[in-house]
Amino acid sequence: xxxxxxxxxxYGEKTGVDDLAFSEVDRRLVEEFSMHGMEFPxxxxxxxxxxxxxxxxxxxxxxxxxxxxxxxxxxYHNTAPRKDELSARSNNAGEFLAVAELPNGVRVIGVYxxxxxxxxxxxxxxxxxxxxxxxxRSRDVFPPCVASLAAHAGQSLQTWELLGEEVxxxxxxxxxxxxxxxxxxxxxxxxHLVGTARIAEINGRSMPLSTxxxxxxxxxxxxxxxxxxxxxxxxxxxxxxxxxxxxxEKFINPKPGDHVIVK
Numbered sequence: 001x002x003x004x005x006x007x008x009x010x011y012g013e014k015t016g017v018d019d020l021a022f023s024e025v026d027r028r029l030v031e032e033f034s035m036h037g038m039e040f041p042x043x044x045x046x047x048x049x050x051x052x053x054x055x056x057x058x059x060x061x062x063x064x065x066x067x068x069x070x071x072x073x074x075x076y077h078n079t080a081p082r083k084d085e086l087s088a089r090s091n092n093a094g095e096f097l098a099v100a101e102l103p104n105g106v107r108v109i110g111v112y113x114x115x116x117x118x119x120x121x122x123x124x125x126x127x128x129x130x131x132x133x134x135x136x137r138s139r140d141v142f143p144p145c146v147a148s149l150a151a152h153a154g155q156s157l158q159t160w161e162l163l164g165e166e167v168x169x170x171x172x173x174x175x176x177x178x179x180x181x182x183x184x185x186x187x188x189x190x191x192h193l194v195g196t197a198r199i200a201e202i203n204g205r206s207m208p209l210s211t212x213x214x215x216x217x218x219x220x221x222x223x224x225x226x227x228x229x230x231x232x233x234x235x236x237x238x239x240x241x242x243x244x245x246x247x248x249e250k251f252i253n254p255k256p257g258d259h260v261i262v263k
Contacts, residue, residue, distance in 0.1 A: 001038070001039070001072055001153060002039050002041070002042060002072065003033070003038070003039070003041040003042070003072055003073070003074055003150050003153075004041065004042045004044070004069055004072060004073050004074070005029065005041045005042065005043045005044070005073075005074050005075070005076055005146070006044050006046060006063050006073075006074075006075045006076070007022070007025060007026070007029075007043055007044065007045050007046070007076050007077070007078075008045075008046045008048060008056055008059050008060060008063075008075065008076070008077040008078075008079075008110075009021070009022070009025070009045075009046075009047065009048070009077065009078040009079065009138060010047070010048050010049060010050045010051060010052060010056070010078075010079045011047055012047050019047070021136070021138075021139070022045045022047075024136070024139050025078075025138050025139045025143070026043045026045070028139050028140075028143045029041060029043060029076075029143050029146060029147070030043075031143075032143045032144050032146065032147035033147050033150065035147070036147045036148070036150070036151045038147070038150060038151060041074075041150070046059060048079060048180075048256075049255060049256060051079065052079065052255065052256050052257065053079055053113055053114025053115045053116045054114070054115050054173075054174075054177065054178075054179060054256045054257040055179065055180050055256035055257075056077055056079040056110075056114075056115075056116050057114075057115040057116045057117065057118050057119045057120075057173070058119055058179035058180050058188070058190075058230075058256070059077075059180060060075055060077055060108055060110070060116065060117075060119065060120070061119030061120055061232065062230055062231075062232070063075055064102050064104075064106045064108055064120065065102065065104070065120075065232030065233065066232055067104060067106045068104070069105075069106065070104060070105035070106065071105045071106075071107070071153040071154055072153070073105075073106045073107075074106075074107050074108075074109065074146065074149065074150060075106065075107070075108045075109070075110070076109055076110055076142075076146050077108070077109075077110030077111065077116060078110055078111050078137070078138035078142070079110075079111060079113065079114075079116060080094045080095050080111040080113055080137070080138075094111070094113075094131060094132070094137060095111050095112055095113040095131070096111075096112055096126055096127070096129075096131050097109065097110070097111060097112070097126070097127040097129045097131070097142055097145060098110065098111070098112035098117060098124050098125060098126055098127060098167060099124070099125050099127050099149065099157070099160075099163070100117055100120050100122045100123060100124045100125070101122065101123075101157045102120065102122050103122075107149060107157070108120065108122075109127065109142075109145065109146055109149055111137075111138075112124065112126075112167060114171070115171060115173060117167075117170055118170055118171055118172060118173045119173055123166055124166065124167040124170055125157075125163050125164055125165065125166050125167060126164030126165055126166075126167060127145050127162050127163070127164060128161075128162045128163070128164050129141065129142065129145045129162065145162055148160075148161075148162055149162070173190060174257075174259070175190070176189065176190070176191050176259055176260050176261070176262070177189065177190060177256070177257055177258065177259055177260060178202070178254055178255065178256050178257065178258045178259075178260060179230070179237070179256055180230075180256055181248045181254075181255075181256065184241075184246065185242065185245065185246025185247050185248040185249055186215070186228065186239050186240070186241045186247060186248075187202075187239060187240040187241070187247050187248055187251070187254070187260075188228060188230050188237065188239050189237055189238050189239065189240065189260050190237050191225075191237065191238040191260055191262060192235070192237070192238070193211065193225060193226070193227065193238040193262070196211050197209065197211045197225050197262045197263065198263060199262075199263040200225060200240055200260060200261070200262055200263075201260070201261040201262075201263065202251045202254045202258055202259070202260055202261075203251070203252070203254055203258055205251050205252055206263075207223060207250055207251065208223070209223040209224055209225050209240065210222060210223070210224045210225075211224065211225050211226060212224055212226045213226060213227065214226050214227070215228060215239060215241040215243070216243060218243055219243070220243050220244045221242075221243060221244055221245070222242075222243050223240070223241070223242050223243075223247060223250065224240070224241055224242075224243065225238050225239070225240050225241075225262070226238065226239065226241070227239075228241070240260075
């Protein structure tokens with residue numbers, strides 16, 4: 001079986017996937033798959049904002065929920081702010097590795113921190129894996145677990161030898177926030193748009209806008225809030241878009257996690 005791996009990490013401050021860290025992790029994954037006697041995986045890298053677990057969790061869910069690759073699809077993510085313990089840490093210790101499986105068969109494995117698993121609406125389990133030993137755990141510590149999870153494809157997750165206890169009290173996703181901003185400056189939110197909006201406010205900056213059935217429902221130069229390209233399970237989340245320009249620039253470049261007030 002050929003596995004497709006989406007690797008999501010906060011490397012390179014969203015400058016693209018040419019960061020050295022991506023290449024190092026990709027190479028290590030290929031090595032581990034080879035050691036398990038499996039075909040080399042197809043790997044796609046995705047960069048998110050540094051330490052931003054909202055954006056990471058959203059991207060994980062968007063790719064996982066909409067996949068039709070079933071058990072051939074693994075999402076591996078690493079956004080580890082190391083905010084679970086603010087005092088000095090020994091041996092580069094950080095948040096633990098976790099795993100989840102969606103009803104469509106896609107498996108997600110990555111660092112459990114903040115909201116990285118919150119968008120999935122699935123049971124989350126610890127992975128029996130070291131949490132320390134390297135500054136670069138996504139390269140040096142975690143890849144054997146990813147390969148092991150792939151080797152376990154087609155079997156019940158409950159029988160995986162590295163499966164630990166269930167993680168309880170996964171934090172819910174905050175309502176009405178920015179989840180991601182794409183390369184066009186479109187602001188992807190988790191707002192469920194009901195009725196007509198006239199004003200959107202982000203970080204104290206208010207802008208008049210229109211609402212419609214799609215982001216091109218306004219003429220060139222118009223600002224609109226409409227169902228966008230992101231969502232799952234029949235729900236389309238609203239995007240704020242500036243036709244022919246960048247909505248993010250209009251709102252002075254907000255970040256995922258910032259709240260959106262719709263009036």
